[in-house]
Amino acid sequence: MSDHSHLWAACLADPADDTARLVLADLLRESDDSDAQAKGRFLWAGVTAAGFRDADxxxxxxxxxxxxxxxxxxxxxxxxxxxxxxxIGPDPLTRSDWAWDATRDRVTVRIGDTLGTYVRGMLAEVAASLEQWLVLSRLAPMPFS
Structure with a gap:
Protein backbone atom coordinates (compact mmCIF):
# COMPACT_ATOMS: atom_id res chain seq x y z
CA MET A 1 0.00 0.00 0.00
CA SER A 2 1.41 3.41 -0.99
CA ASP A 3 1.92 6.40 1.31
CA HIS A 4 -1.02 8.05 -0.46
CA SER A 5 -3.26 5.06 0.26
CA HIS A 6 -2.23 4.91 3.92
CA LEU A 7 -2.91 8.61 4.38
CA TRP A 8 -6.29 8.46 2.58
CA ALA A 9 -7.21 5.50 4.82
CA ALA A 10 -6.13 7.45 7.91
CA CYS A 11 -8.26 10.42 6.85
CA LEU A 12 -11.28 8.18 6.38
CA ALA A 13 -10.68 6.24 9.59
CA ASP A 14 -10.65 9.41 11.72
CA PRO A 15 -12.38 12.23 9.82
CA ALA A 16 -11.96 14.67 12.73
CA ASP A 17 -8.15 14.33 12.77
CA ASP A 18 -6.55 17.17 10.84
CA THR A 19 -3.01 15.80 11.16
CA ALA A 20 -3.50 13.07 8.56
CA ARG A 21 -5.28 15.53 6.25
CA LEU A 22 -2.44 18.03 6.46
CA VAL A 23 0.26 15.39 5.89
CA LEU A 24 -1.70 14.10 2.88
CA ALA A 25 -2.12 17.68 1.63
CA ASP A 26 1.64 18.24 1.80
CA LEU A 27 2.36 14.96 -0.01
CA LEU A 28 -0.14 15.78 -2.76
CA ARG A 29 1.11 19.35 -3.20
CA GLU A 30 4.63 17.98 -3.80
CA SER A 31 3.39 15.68 -6.59
CA ASP A 32 4.32 16.17 -10.24
CA ASP A 33 0.64 15.58 -11.17
CA SER A 34 -1.38 18.81 -11.45
CA ASP A 35 -4.61 17.15 -10.28
CA ALA A 36 -2.87 15.77 -7.19
CA GLN A 37 -1.43 19.23 -6.53
CA ALA A 38 -4.93 20.73 -6.77
CA LYS A 39 -6.24 18.11 -4.31
CA GLY A 40 -3.42 18.95 -1.91
CA ARG A 41 -4.00 22.70 -2.18
CA PHE A 42 -7.76 22.24 -1.69
CA LEU A 43 -7.27 19.92 1.28
CA TRP A 44 -4.76 22.25 2.97
CA ALA A 45 -7.03 25.24 2.38
CA GLY A 46 -10.13 23.45 3.69
CA VAL A 47 -8.42 22.34 6.89
CA THR A 48 -6.83 25.76 7.42
CA ALA A 49 -10.10 27.65 6.86
CA ALA A 50 -11.95 25.26 9.19
CA GLY A 51 -9.67 26.34 12.02
CA PHE A 52 -11.39 29.74 11.91
CA ARG A 53 -14.95 28.37 11.75
CA ASP A 54 -15.99 29.84 15.12
CA ALA A 55 -14.13 33.14 14.85
CA ASP A 56 -16.16 36.33 14.89
CA ILE A 88 -22.56 12.84 -11.87
CA GLY A 89 -23.17 15.05 -14.88
CA PRO A 90 -22.03 14.73 -18.46
CA ASP A 91 -18.65 13.31 -19.37
CA PRO A 92 -16.65 15.37 -20.01
CA LEU A 93 -17.92 18.28 -17.96
CA THR A 94 -17.83 21.70 -19.57
CA ARG A 95 -17.68 25.01 -17.71
CA SER A 96 -21.43 25.54 -18.28
CA ASP A 97 -22.27 22.20 -16.57
CA TRP A 98 -21.30 23.22 -13.05
CA ALA A 99 -21.28 26.07 -10.54
CA TRP A 100 -19.76 26.49 -7.10
CA ASP A 101 -20.13 28.54 -3.94
CA ALA A 102 -18.16 28.65 -0.70
CA THR A 103 -18.65 29.61 2.92
CA ARG A 104 -15.60 29.42 5.20
CA ASP A 105 -14.31 25.82 4.75
CA ARG A 106 -17.38 24.52 2.85
CA VAL A 107 -17.35 24.44 -0.95
CA THR A 108 -20.54 23.35 -2.66
CA VAL A 109 -20.52 22.27 -6.30
CA ARG A 110 -23.72 21.97 -8.32
CA ILE A 111 -23.90 19.76 -11.38
CA GLY A 112 -27.46 19.73 -12.67
CA ASP A 113 -29.72 18.84 -9.74
CA THR A 114 -26.90 17.29 -7.75
CA LEU A 115 -24.92 19.06 -5.02
CA GLY A 116 -21.59 17.93 -3.67
CA THR A 117 -20.32 19.64 -0.53
CA TYR A 118 -16.67 19.56 0.43
CA VAL A 119 -15.91 20.22 4.10
CA ARG A 120 -12.37 20.67 5.35
CA GLY A 121 -11.13 19.82 1.86
CA MET A 122 -12.90 16.48 1.36
CA LEU A 123 -16.25 15.47 -0.09
CA ALA A 124 -18.64 15.19 2.85
CA GLU A 125 -22.14 15.32 1.37
CA VAL A 126 -23.89 14.51 -1.89
CA ALA A 127 -27.50 15.55 -2.44
CA ALA A 128 -29.19 14.17 -5.52
CA SER A 129 -32.73 13.93 -6.79
CA LEU A 130 -34.34 10.50 -6.54
CA GLU A 131 -34.12 10.17 -10.32
CA GLN A 132 -30.38 10.96 -10.30
CA TRP A 133 -29.82 8.62 -7.34
CA LEU A 134 -31.48 5.76 -9.23
CA VAL A 135 -29.26 6.41 -12.25
CA LEU A 136 -26.15 6.54 -10.06
CA SER A 137 -27.08 3.37 -8.20
CA ARG A 138 -27.28 1.49 -11.50
CA LEU A 139 -23.86 2.76 -12.62
CA ALA A 140 -21.92 2.27 -9.40
CA PRO A 141 -20.31 -1.14 -8.93
CA MET A 142 -21.71 -3.06 -5.99
CA PRO A 143 -19.03 -3.53 -3.30
CA PHE A 144 -19.99 -7.17 -2.81
CA SER A 145 -20.25 -8.27 -6.43
Whole structure:
Protein backbone atom coordinates (compact mmCIF):
# COMPACT_ATOMS: atom_id res chain seq x y z
CA MET A 1 0.00 0.00 0.00
CA SER A 2 1.41 3.41 -0.99
CA ASP A 3 1.92 6.40 1.31
CA HIS A 4 -1.02 8.05 -0.46
CA SER A 5 -3.26 5.06 0.26
CA HIS A 6 -2.23 4.91 3.92
CA LEU A 7 -2.91 8.61 4.38
CA TRP A 8 -6.29 8.46 2.58
CA ALA A 9 -7.21 5.50 4.82
CA ALA A 10 -6.13 7.45 7.91
CA CYS A 11 -8.26 10.42 6.85
CA LEU A 12 -11.28 8.18 6.38
CA ALA A 13 -10.68 6.24 9.59
CA ASP A 14 -10.65 9.41 11.72
CA PRO A 15 -12.38 12.23 9.82
CA ALA A 16 -11.96 14.67 12.73
CA ASP A 17 -8.15 14.33 12.77
CA ASP A 18 -6.55 17.17 10.84
CA THR A 19 -3.01 15.80 11.16
CA ALA A 20 -3.50 13.07 8.56
CA ARG A 21 -5.28 15.53 6.25
CA LEU A 22 -2.44 18.03 6.46
CA VAL A 23 0.26 15.39 5.89
CA LEU A 24 -1.70 14.10 2.88
CA ALA A 25 -2.12 17.68 1.63
CA ASP A 26 1.64 18.24 1.80
CA LEU A 27 2.36 14.96 -0.01
CA LEU A 28 -0.14 15.78 -2.76
CA ARG A 29 1.11 19.35 -3.20
CA GLU A 30 4.63 17.98 -3.80
CA SER A 31 3.39 15.68 -6.59
CA ASP A 32 4.32 16.17 -10.24
CA ASP A 33 0.64 15.58 -11.17
CA SER A 34 -1.38 18.81 -11.45
CA ASP A 35 -4.61 17.15 -10.28
CA ALA A 36 -2.87 15.77 -7.19
CA GLN A 37 -1.43 19.23 -6.53
CA ALA A 38 -4.93 20.73 -6.77
CA LYS A 39 -6.24 18.11 -4.31
CA GLY A 40 -3.42 18.95 -1.91
CA ARG A 41 -4.00 22.70 -2.18
CA PHE A 42 -7.76 22.24 -1.69
CA LEU A 43 -7.27 19.92 1.28
CA TRP A 44 -4.76 22.25 2.97
CA ALA A 45 -7.03 25.24 2.38
CA GLY A 46 -10.13 23.45 3.69
CA VAL A 47 -8.42 22.34 6.89
CA THR A 48 -6.83 25.76 7.42
CA ALA A 49 -10.10 27.65 6.86
CA ALA A 50 -11.95 25.26 9.19
CA GLY A 51 -9.67 26.34 12.02
CA PHE A 52 -11.39 29.74 11.91
CA ARG A 53 -14.95 28.37 11.75
CA ASP A 54 -15.99 29.84 15.12
CA ALA A 55 -14.13 33.14 14.85
CA ASP A 56 -16.16 36.33 14.89
CA UNK A 57 -13.38 38.50 13.51
CA UNK A 58 -10.58 37.05 11.41
CA UNK A 59 -7.38 39.00 10.91
CA UNK A 60 -5.02 36.09 10.29
CA UNK A 61 -3.43 36.06 6.80
CA UNK A 62 -3.46 32.23 6.79
CA UNK A 63 -7.25 32.29 6.64
CA UNK A 64 -7.24 34.61 3.64
CA UNK A 65 -4.56 32.54 1.92
CA UNK A 66 -6.72 29.47 2.48
CA UNK A 67 -9.77 31.26 1.08
CA UNK A 68 -7.78 32.26 -2.01
CA UNK A 69 -6.66 28.64 -2.53
CA UNK A 70 -10.20 27.28 -2.09
CA UNK A 71 -11.48 29.82 -4.60
CA UNK A 72 -8.72 29.19 -7.13
CA UNK A 73 -9.11 25.40 -7.05
CA UNK A 74 -12.92 25.60 -7.11
CA UNK A 75 -12.91 28.07 -10.00
CA UNK A 76 -10.56 25.77 -11.95
CA UNK A 77 -13.30 23.14 -11.95
CA UNK A 78 -11.31 20.50 -10.11
CA UNK A 79 -13.95 19.81 -7.41
CA UNK A 80 -16.60 19.49 -10.14
CA UNK A 81 -14.38 16.99 -12.01
CA UNK A 82 -13.86 15.03 -8.77
CA UNK A 83 -17.63 14.94 -8.27
CA UNK A 84 -17.97 13.87 -11.89
CA UNK A 85 -15.91 10.76 -11.09
CA UNK A 86 -19.04 9.57 -9.25
CA UNK A 87 -20.89 9.52 -12.61
CA ILE A 88 -22.56 12.84 -11.87
CA GLY A 89 -23.17 15.05 -14.88
CA PRO A 90 -22.03 14.73 -18.46
CA ASP A 91 -18.65 13.31 -19.37
CA PRO A 92 -16.65 15.37 -20.01
CA LEU A 93 -17.92 18.28 -17.96
CA THR A 94 -17.83 21.70 -19.57
CA ARG A 95 -17.68 25.01 -17.71
CA SER A 96 -21.43 25.54 -18.28
CA ASP A 97 -22.27 22.20 -16.57
CA TRP A 98 -21.30 23.22 -13.05
CA ALA A 99 -21.28 26.07 -10.54
CA TRP A 100 -19.76 26.49 -7.10
CA ASP A 101 -20.13 28.54 -3.94
CA ALA A 102 -18.16 28.65 -0.70
CA THR A 103 -18.65 29.61 2.92
CA ARG A 104 -15.60 29.42 5.20
CA ASP A 105 -14.31 25.82 4.75
CA ARG A 106 -17.38 24.52 2.85
CA VAL A 107 -17.35 24.44 -0.95
CA THR A 108 -20.54 23.35 -2.66
CA VAL A 109 -20.52 22.27 -6.30
CA ARG A 110 -23.72 21.97 -8.32
CA ILE A 111 -23.90 19.76 -11.38
CA GLY A 112 -27.46 19.73 -12.67
CA ASP A 113 -29.72 18.84 -9.74
CA THR A 114 -26.90 17.29 -7.75
CA LEU A 115 -24.92 19.06 -5.02
CA GLY A 116 -21.59 17.93 -3.67
CA THR A 117 -20.32 19.64 -0.53
CA TYR A 118 -16.67 19.56 0.43
CA VAL A 119 -15.91 20.22 4.10
CA ARG A 120 -12.37 20.67 5.35
CA GLY A 121 -11.13 19.82 1.86
CA MET A 122 -12.90 16.48 1.36
CA LEU A 123 -16.25 15.47 -0.09
CA ALA A 124 -18.64 15.19 2.85
CA GLU A 125 -22.14 15.32 1.37
CA VAL A 126 -23.89 14.51 -1.89
CA ALA A 127 -27.50 15.55 -2.44
CA ALA A 128 -29.19 14.17 -5.52
CA SER A 129 -32.73 13.93 -6.79
CA LEU A 130 -34.34 10.50 -6.54
CA GLU A 131 -34.12 10.17 -10.32
CA GLN A 132 -30.38 10.96 -10.30
CA TRP A 133 -29.82 8.62 -7.34
CA LEU A 134 -31.48 5.76 -9.23
CA VAL A 135 -29.26 6.41 -12.25
CA LEU A 136 -26.15 6.54 -10.06
CA SER A 137 -27.08 3.37 -8.20
CA ARG A 138 -27.28 1.49 -11.50
CA LEU A 139 -23.86 2.76 -12.62
CA ALA A 140 -21.92 2.27 -9.40
CA PRO A 141 -20.31 -1.14 -8.93
CA MET A 142 -21.71 -3.06 -5.99
CA PRO A 143 -19.03 -3.53 -3.30
CA PHE A 144 -19.99 -7.17 -2.81
CA SER A 145 -20.25 -8.27 -6.43
Missing amino acids: LIDDPHYYAAQAELGAVAASGAPARWLGLLW
